[in-house]
Amino acid sequence: MTEVAVIVLTNRGLPTARRVAAAVGGAVHGLTGRVEGADAAFADTAEHLRALFAAGTPIVGVCAAGILVRALAPLLADKRAEPPVLAVAEDGSAVVPLLGGHHGANALARRLAEALEGVAAVTTAGDLAFGVALDDPPPGWRLANPADAKAFTAALLGGAPCRLDGDAPWLRGSGLPFADGAEHTLWVTERAGAGDARTLVYHPPVLAVGVGCERGTDPAELSDLVHATLAEAGLATGAVALVASLDLKADEPAVHAAAAALRAPARFFDAARLEQEVPRLANPSDVVFQEVGCHGVAEGAALAAAGPDARLVVPKRRSKRATCAVALAPQPIDTLQAGRVRGRLSIVGIGPGTPGWRTPEAERWLASATDLVGYHLYLDLLGPAATGKRRHGYELGAETERCRIALDLAAEGRDVALVSSGDAGIYAMATLVFELIEREGAAHDAWTRVDVAVTPGISALQAAAARVGAPLGHDFCTISLSDLLTPWAVIERRIRAAAEGDFVVAVYNPVSQRRTAQLGELKRVLLEHRPADTPVVLARNLGREGEVVRVITLGELSADQVDMLTLVLVGSGETRRLPRGDGGVWVYTPRGYAAKREEAK
Template sequence: MSDLICWGLALSRAGAPVLERLDQGGLVEARAEPGARAEPGASAAELLSQHWKGASAFVVVGACGAVTRLVAPLLQGKEHDPAVVVVDPQGRFAIPLLGGHGAGAEQLSQRVAALLGGEAVLTGASSGSGSLALDSFGLAWGWRKGLGDWDGLMKAAARGERIAVQQESGCPDWQGLDAAATLLELPAENPPEQMLISPRLGPGCRWHPPSLWLGFGCERDTSLSLLERLLEQALDGAQLAMDAVAGLASIDRKGDEPALLELARRHQWPLRLFSAEALAAVEVPSPSQAVLKEMGTASVAEAAALLAASPQSELLLEKRIERAQPGERGAATLAVALTAGQWAPQRGKLHLVGSGPGQLDLLTPEARLALAESTVWVGYGLYLDLLEPLRRPDQLRRDGQLTQERDRCRLALELAEAGLSVALVSSGDSGIYGMAGLALELWLEHDPQTRPAFSVHPGLSALQVAAARAGAPLMHDFCTISLSDRLTPWPTIEKRLRAAASGDFVVALYNPRSLGRDWQLGKARELLLEGRSADTPVVLARQLGRAEESVQLHTLGELPLEQVDMLSLVLVGNSTSRHQDGVMVTPRGYPGAELN
């Protein structure tokens, strides 16, 4: 909803705090509440009427009956009305009152509920049965909605009929959704309730994935009107959907062509440029010696389209030439290629989500919101298992192996580049020994014009939870050190341990011990003992936030190494830390220091 206008309205002062939370969470772009009207003295009915046509959605904090009476005189039809979500003044329930599918009220209510820690109350036929909302689900997969009798299709689905589907292009992963189980593969004779996922125009209800690449060649200073006419006539003639276009492609010498740049800007399409050498290596059906002499490659339009759509590309439309009409300049060629997948990074989002220690009530509202709006969750299986109660039937889960972090990052980035909203999940905080750094490095390798949106959502780190369980051990300077030498040489880890010991830091030891690394923790204890007493208090925390949680207090000299594993965190106090009455505390100041 970030590109839409969503109004927030509280019908009473009791709902103002909830509206404030939604505003702070970025779910409403404009607010109206008692005492803070957009126009002094305006009533709720006047505000709704004033902004009804210009808004994409309204989130109203109040009673369903009151909101129903307020919006009733404004209703024009499901194709025109904005989404309306009603939230109770305590923020416990978010109800999509109007525009559940087409206007996105169900999705908005799920985001509102995630941010408030409440529950989305969905009453639609699709959501109630755990099946896909066929007339809206494609938006989450980066597709554009085409023509068709969508109302008839939805009524057939509501009657319990199994809908036949045919997919010709785009990401097929949606077929693995729990909510897609009731759909059938299209039979030989198409039923009237068919749904097609295709770049082509035609009968039936159609979703258009961004899978077409337009290869353009043109003379210098060719008119924009010529390019637009060529594009419209070529796509119409081939019965290809404009909504299925992923982007434009041409030779790098056309990177400053005004009409080509304006065409890309108007349609918000990326423009990919290739060298003459790269284009010359592409086999095309219509090479031109004249083009070879002029440009250094026998093809621009066809080769650029195929190269942009590679590695598995198919030329759907060979080059078509259009010349200037009266009042125009230049000439242009256009070819269209189909990619095996889809590509729309301008629509995609990559969320780096810190899931905390695993306990759902320790998940931050921001992380919940990112999970709620993501189409695909990518992560290590154990971490995704802990979040499974929050996953909806229309959200896909992609598990990865524990040590294959780079592969998980690449998968998540590829899905986001395809136009999806993707949650890449780490335990604890994604920016502390998590996936954020690696994902960001890979993201930065891409051209700035072709990157999906990237955001990091904080989570509670094991360090914070262990400290909370143990008392107050982090009241003074502290540091964290990972004992895993898989990515850091052990001599470097030793230097850091000695520095921490000599600096008298409280030290949190991550990745302390595993079956394959059973000596590092003992060595770390030796190094820390060089700078502090054997009586130094230590917290041994294991399985934090989970059913098997254990938090024990020990001393550094008697730390039971054999009880420590990769699910543990070891927190070592400094020279002023102490145990007392079952808790550990580190004073805020050293002896002799004056606290203000």
């Protein structure tokens, strides 16, 4: 289940929302202007709920049930595709599963009721009568014919008995009306079977599919091989617990495509671990050993993943560039203990710091991360979003060390978020990560197999511009005055080019304790090309406590007015000041629409 969104509309309900989020590992979404200190903010309740529902996000609303019903009613169509939606009383006394009862909502309601010491108002008939939802098997299990579950349950509610064919403790321990010789059957099997209104077919996660392939294999080739292998053996795709391979294939798209097609996770083993399976291999190969250090990839990975008591039920099969084998475990496979996941490095821009300026994608990536790496201040700014994560905090100046530890942690199979303020790709960590992979990847080959992804954040220049109006309405550029990594001669050349091109200039790192003269040099060059009354915006601590945004002129600009927490926005020759009714001033840079209208007359 993806991270739960806990919706709260008042400060009165915030304590309960926090307890809910702690119980389910979710994030608190608060209504702007009504709720203070939420992990994420929204302005339109109905719109936000619909967006979450459409994305398949489980929703727990600490609010009246009617609010959720009215907001989501236009989206209700297929109950088998809807995520769980629950309403919780502001005092936590009642938990009501409204939608997705058999897709996790009922189980979630009982879990929350226990945590909140309230009552779970479960109303679905099967759960009440038998203590189990036949169309909602445990994680990892699959029901082959969910469309028949309603008729099957109705028959049992009408008095018909059933029998269990196979091993399923979660069914055996329920209140179902079992009887020998019953016509209605619950069939538990790894074999393929269609089922019908009198036979529900359950597939336990007991199959491990081992795969190998050449580098760059067409994903369709490997997926076709896997499906053909299972079909010819009469095995159900729903019984596949995972797809396993050699760790050298952790970044191979074909392996991940095969796993995705089976709706199963991908897991990886090093060559030494696969070599331990040699006594159980049906087709050991000295050629494979010479290439990758083990005598079998597909068979070895399948057996390693399925466990010591597993048996190889389908020996290695080949296509032109890929191999596949299948092992059967006597008990459901614990995918959390089998092999290693492909590590992920999420490079996350969190904006200036306020939760309201973090993107939903950044929120999701932070929520899924096991480890957070970054400057101490940036990790502190995450607030509740950092709860339960391993923190790896560093001081300013340790940028390379931060990136290296983030890559090392991801190479171990962890889900790592490397946190930057603003946008991670603008004077931040994203560039350094890719530079390190290119420069040192040969010595750290595991880095090259990490899943690296970058999510954008609201940059300081965007935040500053929004606070004062629209100074970036026409062409602009950014310049950093820090000469730690860039020679001053290069910086000065860029300043002159920006001045001659009449760009609005966003100035990052304008001064430091040891470096104050460069801002004066920037001012001198710009004054050669634009008037002294050009608007300048000084924006400090944007989106955080102590935020200050001032508008001065280029002629007034001096180093003692700014620090490293200040962004300086210098207008172009076209930038205008517009007095506001409250005594303040808007700043904007026209793009020429007025002249265009005049030409059209």
